[in-house]
Amino acid sequence: MPGKHVGAVAEQPCRRCRDNPSVLVVRTEPLCRDCFLKYVHTKVIKRMESFRVRFSDTDQQRRILLPISFGVSSVTLLSILDQHLRTQAAKTRRTGFSLQVLFVDSSSVEDPPLDDHLLAKVQEQYPDHQYASLPLHDVFRLVDKDTALLTLVPDFRTKKDISAPEQLSSLINSLTSATARADVISSLKTRLVVEHAKSSGCEGVLWGDSTTNLAQKTLSETAKGRGFSLPWQVAEGESPYGITFNYPLRDVLKKELVSFVELSEPSLSPLVHEPSLGATQASMSSKNTTIDDLMKQYFESVEENFPSIVSNVVRTSSKLAPAPGSRSDPHCSLCHMPVVGGRFGIHGWGGDQEDGLETPIIEGAEGLCYGCTRSIPRTATTSNETS
């Protein structure tokens, strides 16, 4: 169970209000329901300082995109921001920003299909925002100037007329491992979210990653060979996509969000799509396990007893600084991360121990970064893939 629930703490009063009995222990502090909800709320709003009412123009509303996956994190974020906006409106008769909520439908290529009523339910509960739902293959439509992404689709040159959904499934089906599929799908999702944010006039994206999530991302990007991109993966601010990224839940642990969902009044559980709340089930076989799954399981176990170690990982990776001048580096065709000096692919470094394989540095060219090349080796031409 997430958080340490009642039982042992039942007799203790809440450490903050000292009135009510505590219902769970948060980082050594026994808290009552109200104080806990307030605790999470405050942590999130603290992160939203730059979007305060006083920073917004009266005539031009600031718009931010909130991608929702109906997981514990994004639903909580929406719920907290909704309340926050209503408070702002009540106090000042205007708000610091407005929310655009986007759901990316990847059901054609990802397993657990969503309950299609979830979006409607959320919309009904939080009616003050704009909502959109886009299928993942729309990414090919939205980035049409960026043909580099399209060249990743197998037989792209010969089959120019296939539809976007076909392009997507053809790309995903060409990948040989669960890790590669999950990796490519997540890169495409990010691209789609960004493109939609730009086209709908949003100045930034509010991602729902919790501390635990960001720690997991740090290690899984490292494991996927994308250590070079970490300065842009966890830090807030201007992203390589030319739009700002914020992580308002970055100071809240996953288990705390799970408790938040349960303890909210009314409970947020009906709005959450999560096969089993919290604990990621141990996966069936190593064939279907992805690197992301592995890290997720790992950090969910670490956060149980060592929450500060989890946040320390995030603090640590946030200290990595982008290389000077990296903004002008060529971008990876898939994940769009800047690749230093355009050194695409997996060759031409110490760990590539084959003689005579020169780095294919293509002038002003497009290519895949090290990590994306691991997922889509086909485009690395000479790689001798077996099995």
Next chain:
Amino acid sequence: MAPSPCAICKTNRALILRPKDHSKLCKPCFISVFETEIHHTITTNKLFHRGEQIAIGASGGKDSTVLASVLKTLNERYDYGVDLILLSIDEGIKGYRDDSLETVKRNAQQYDMPLTILGYDELYGWTMDQVVEQVGKKGNCTYCGVFRRQALDRGAARLGVKHVVTGHNADDVAETVLMNLLRGDLPRLSRTTSIITSTPSAVSTDPNSHTNIKRSKPLKYAYEKEIVLYAHHKSLDYFSTECIYSPEAFRGSARALIKNLERVRPSAILDVVRSGEDMAKLVPGSDEGCGGVCASAVPAAEEEEGGCGSSNGRTAGGEMATMEQQLAQNEVAAENGLEVEIKSSTLSAPSRKGKKPKGVAPSPRKAPKQVMGQCKRCGYLSSQDVCKACVLLEGLNKNRPKHSIQVDDYAQENTTSGVHSVTNGLKKTHIEVD
């Protein structure tokens, strides 16, 4: 397995599924590709130069045995013109080293290389068994690792050898990358990913100084599984044993992760190494020192590649709990620190000017910028005034009366980092701003 031909020679039957990329190879092709890759690593990184004398840190284990064997083969095949010798350290753990040192002695004969064995007792006045008797089984890996790190350099200096190669493999490096992320230690992450760790910043004028030793790891990109396969197919004489003392939790945790990653995606080990190399370039203040970013003053052992190469624990032991506690206290301190600040600014800020009040309650320490210098006592490369080994030795010697050791007792400031770190987190970030 259906009989398929070797992917390289296409004639022999493939008998080996190569761990690194799952290609199917015959035995001779595997041996040759393994050796060629090490050769490639050595030449592209210019690890050796002609006429150089090189000490192989030999433990009798698989890594160093394979390293000795491969280096001998390559030195003859490609005529590097280097002079190879074996250097072993005897930690003084009964039953652990006795047999492996016998192995090293046989290796010395098999490869026709001179061998020197140096004991911790000769170098430090303490065997590991004595250390454990003193400090208990908990935390003794720190001693072992810190002592070992210096031991090879000290040993090499005694022999007048300027270059030590160690058997660290890709798994070790990958493990260290993940471990340092988990411990939040970017400076060390950055230092340990490089294939050569020479110490030009601390070059001593004394030619026999042990700070002036070059270290390299020619097996940095070799998979542990392939090293085992190589040793097996070449019928190398090595000794496999695990350290009998407890493994460190962070390393154990990182090791378990690496093993799982390898199962999910064989290239992952190499990919972590690559990520580590790339991240090293992104650590502010580059590879030497941390340029003021190492705000997490959690004390960690001053070892480079990790204490014990053989620790394979999966249990999260006391080490993680200790760090968790320290971090949690840091967080509390940070919050309290904020409260204090608000108070003093509302209460007409009395002691504002001066900016550096002398000796106010929570001792404003200057940020310990990690600049590599030399230990005041032994002259070894250290980021502190006194190196970790001397600090540890001092602690040990204090509790062993009437045992003269040639380390002087300065009794001066000794880094009690644990106590300070609690309140430090916030302070430091302030100071670094100016």
